[in-house]
Amino acid sequence: MFLVVFRNRKRSDIDALAYARDAEAMEALARAQPGFLAFKSYASEDGEVVAISEWSDAAAARGWGRQAEHALVQGRGRAAYYENYTLFACDSPRIHGFDRREECEEDAKR
Known part of the structure; x- marks a missing residue:
C-alpha cells in the first residue's frame, strides 16, 4: 500500500462553490484510477483539512x-x-491496528 496525506488550509477568499465542484470531480476521477484503494477527508475546528488517499503502490x-x-x-x-x-x-x-469486533468474536468462541 502507498499512503498519501494532504494537509491544507483554504484561502479566506475562496470560491467555495467552485472548490466543492472541483473536489467532487477529483474524488470521482481518483476513484476511477488504476490502483485507487480509498479516500477520506477530515476538517478540524481550526480550519485545517487532512485528506488521506490509499493506493496499491507508488x-x-x-x-x-x-x-x-x-x-x-x-x-x-x-x-x-x-x-x-x-x-x-x-x-x-x-501499520498497527485494533478492532473490537474481532476481539468480541474471539471472546464468543471461548
Whole structure:
C-alpha cells in the first residue's frame, strides 16, 4: 500500500462553490484510477483539512499525480483555493491496528 496525506488550509477568499465542484470531480476521477484503494477527508475546528488517499503502490499514486485533469485542478488549487498545503507520501507504512469486533468474536468462541 502507498499512503498519501494532504494537509491544507483554504484561502479566506475562496470560491467555495467552485472548490466543492472541483473536489467532487477529483474524488470521482481518483476513484476511477488504476490502483485507487480509498479516500477520506477530515476538517478540524481550526480550519485545517487532512485528506488521506490509499493506493496499491507508488506507481499508482504517482500516476494520479500526473493525470492531466488532476494536474489542471492542482494548478487552480495553488492559484485560487489554498493558503498552504503539505503533502506526505510513504511506501509500505508501518501499520498497527485494533478492532473490537474481532476481539468480541474471539471472546464468543471461548
